[in-house]
Amino acid sequence: MSSNPSRRTNEAHAVHRLIHHGRMMITPWHDESVSQHGFPTLSRYVEWYWLPILGPTALLALRRMVSAFEWYSNGYESHVEELASSLGLTYTEGTHNPFTRAVSRLMYFGVVRGTAHSLAVRTHLPLVPT
Numbered sequence: 173m174s175s176n177p178s179r180r181t182n183e184a185h186a187v188h189r190l191i192h193h194g195r196m197m198i199t200p201w202h203d204e205s206v207s208q209h210g211f212p213t214l215s216r217y218v219e220w221y222w223l224p225i226l227g228p229t230a231l232l233a234l235r236r237m238v239s240a241f242e243w244y245s246n247g248y249e250s251h252v253e254e255l256a257s258s259l260g261l262t263y264t265e266g267t268h269n270p271f272t273r274a275v276s277r278l279m280y281f282g283v284v285r286g287t288a289h290s291l292a293v294r295t296h297l298p299l300v301p302t
Contacts, residue, residue, distance in 0.1 A: 199247030
């Protein structure tokens with residue numbers, strides 16, 4: 173996928189719009205076809221093959237968000253600053269901060285998507301495109 177600065181800017185704004193008073197609702201994104209033919213987000217496959225595409229920060233953010241579904245299977249509300257801090261990132265209001273960039277990168281590659289009220293996070297990822 174080629175880099176498209178305006179698309180990345182749009183994604184950063186989409187992430188920013190999902191954050192309300194420092195909180196963001198995170199929900200599981202179940203895609204039946206990907207679940208049948210792909211790999212769980214917390215699997216070694218995702219770590220080995222998606223890491224070079226997503227980058228370490230975005231992959232760690234993805235795994236952290238998905239791991240909470242073990243306790244909150246229908247989704248949960250996250251304090252963005254705490255989530256960012258747990259990843260070693262900073263979060264400030266706006267679109268130009270490490271946390272928003274990491275989540276925007278996940279959105280760019282179709283691993284998360286914004287819905288009307290939440291950030292939907294894939295529970296499985298497909299095979300890496302060749």
